Amino acid sequence: xxxxxxxxxxLGGTPLVGLPALSPSADVRLWAKLEDRNPTGSIKDRPAVxxxxxxxxxxxxxxxxxxxEPTSGNTGISLAMVCKLKGYRLICVMPENxxxxxxxxxxxxxxxxxxSAAAGGSNEAVAVAKKLAADxxxxxxxxxxxxxxxxQSHYDTTGPEILADCPTITHFVGGLGxxxxxxxxxxxxxxxxxxxxxxxAEPRYGELVYGLRNLDEGFVPELYDASILDGRFxxxxxxxxxxxxxxxxxxxxxxxxxxxxxxxxxxxxxxxCVQAGERADIVLVVCDGGWKYLSTGAYGGxxxxxxxxxxxxxxx
Amino acid sequence: MAIEARIPTILRNYTDGExxxxxxxxxxxxxFVDLDSRYAGIRARxxxxxxxxxxxxNVYLNDEDVRFLGGVETPLSDGDVVTxxxxxxxx
Numbered sequence: 304x305x306x307x308x309x310x311x312x313x314l315g316g317t318p319l320v321g322l323p324a325l326s327p328s329a330d331v332r333l334w335a336k337l338e339d340r341n342p343t344g345s346i347k348d349r350p351a352v353x354x355x356x357x358x359x360x361x362x363x364x365x366x367x368x369x370x371x372e373p374t375s376g377n378t379g380i381s382l383a384m385v386c387k388l389k390g391y392r393l394i395c396v397m398p399e400n401x402x403x404x405x406x407x408x409x410x411x412x413x414x415x416x417x418x419s420a421a422a423g424g425s426n427e428a429v430a431v432a433k434k435l436a437a438d439x440x441x442x443x444x445x446x447x448x449x450x451x452x453x454x455q456s457h458y459d460t461t462g463p464e465i466l467a468d469c470p471t472i473t474h475f476v477g478g479l480g481x482x483x484x485x486x487x488x489x490x491x492x493x494x495x496x497x498x499x500x501x502x503x504a505e506p507r508y509g510e511l512v513y514g515l516r517n518l519d520e521g522f523v524p525e526l527y528d529a530s531i532l533d534g535r536f537x538x539x540x541x542x543x544x545x546x547x548x549x550x551x552x553x554x555x556x557x558x559x560x561x562x563x564x565x566x567x568x569x570x571x572x573x574x575x576c577v578q579a580g581e582r583a584d585i586v587l588v589v590c591d592g593g594w595k596y597l598s599t600g601a602y603g604g605x606x607x608x609x610x611x612x613x614x615x616x617x618x619x
Numbered sequence: 620m621a622i623e624a625r626i627p628t629i630l631r632n633y634t635d636g637e638x639x640x641x642x643x644x645x646x647x648x649x650x651f652v653d654l655d656s657r658y659a660g661i662r663a664r665x666x667x668x669x670x671x672x673x674x675x676x677n678v679y680l681n682d683e684d685v686r687f688l689g690g691v692e693t694p695l696s697d698g699d700v701v702t703x704x705x706x707x708x709x710x
Contacts, residue, residue: 425707426707479709503684512707513628513707514628517629518664518705519675520705521674521676523674534683535687536684561709619709
């Protein structure tokens, strides 16, 4: 079915495409779920719509409300579109060290941006948003880091789609940010396809982003349940960029940089399977397209130049 | 046996500003004791009284989160890289 009553109704149902050039063998295959094929171009459309609809159903969101959200970009963009269509005012708290395109898209959809300091990354954005929420009790903070509707959207949609399209799945590799995708898909797969390994690729940023004032400012998303994961890998910008470029060059897929990090972890897992002589169907997430990262230089110049350009940036 | 321990900015006051230091140990727990012998006080920032990892500290062995290996009992080998980072969320 390719006809829907409106844009929001077309959410999800994204294609799963094989990666014949990057898959190491006929027995160890990689599959990419193209989440850029969503209404605003990222996987965040799923949790954004789910969180808004849940808040409406609970009576927390009513016409004329103001929505507040800490976001490094994609969730804000998704929410901005949904809020625009539903008539809510949206204020995003976003770290200042994010790409220009994210800012442009948010403004295009009519969202207001409050920038948080680069040091501390999303931790700082969350802290600033929590303070704003406390000072403005009539605003509605959906709070993607702790909102069960985030993980639930992936349990309800992303996970089932993956299993339906790849019933022989052996591994799922997703990006770890709010942890919503991994928690939701992970929980679903553990229940319906036990034995599938759930692997997290965690972007590793430059020192500036980890520049907390003290360790007590550390933050673990409330959604996170480590028992859902089988492994968690830290991936730096050089590896993420290298894989993002390989995805373009060898499979023709133009994805964002977090996808490169995910692919890196997936290829590492694939190598282990080959060495162990085990068959594998590894499903990985393409979180978004590369469009909003073009200005970062990620897709041109040398790899080292591109990595240097990402230093200090919240690149995922 | 030489292990490279990468120290986050927030703990470099213990290592005189050094971002990477060398240490040794059969396990991560041993490594932390070894580091503490030269950089007094650093161990207490990494593990609690019960010896387990502090909540807002993440440790990676060759880029893999040790909480999915053996935690503080994770065995180490010569040439391993242990990266210590504060818990910072993405998204």
